Amino acid sequence: MRLTTKGRFAVTAMVDLGLRHGSGPVTLAEISGRQKISLSYLEQLFGKLRRRQIVDSVRGPGGGYCLARDMATLTVSEIILAVDEPIDATQCGGKENCKDEEKCLTHDLWANLNQRIFDYLGSVTLRQLVENQRAKEAGIAPMHDMRLVARRPSAVAA
16 A cells, blocks of 8 residues: 555644644644644645645634544545545556556455555544544543454355
8 A cells, every 4th residue: 555654644633633623723833843744744735635625724823724624524535635645555556557558466456455445544534533542642442443353254155
């Protein structure tokens, strides 16, 4: 999977922003200091998040960023896709021209992995991540278990 620092940092910054939701706009400098993410990198990411209407910017003294959407409806996959991060484990970017302009032997395996990853990230909301972080900070067991659980493949009907 090609999930790079762009997607990871975007999700991390959004959790940081979500933790401060309702306390007024948050500056990127504050997020940068807390999360140790370059300010210029955050500016690029938040520009994309703003264009996708995931965050709103507030100009002037006391300005910064705030959430533009309800945390309960904003998924991790939406955040990652908003910063143009592909969720793709195939070599060909899904074009099915992996080997000599033909679909390779394992293309379907990687394409199915892409779908499972996308489905999982689409099932996790920003609210869940924020609630889990708050629970950890309070020394309470997380409300939602974010770990992927290995499942046995279902029996195939003959």
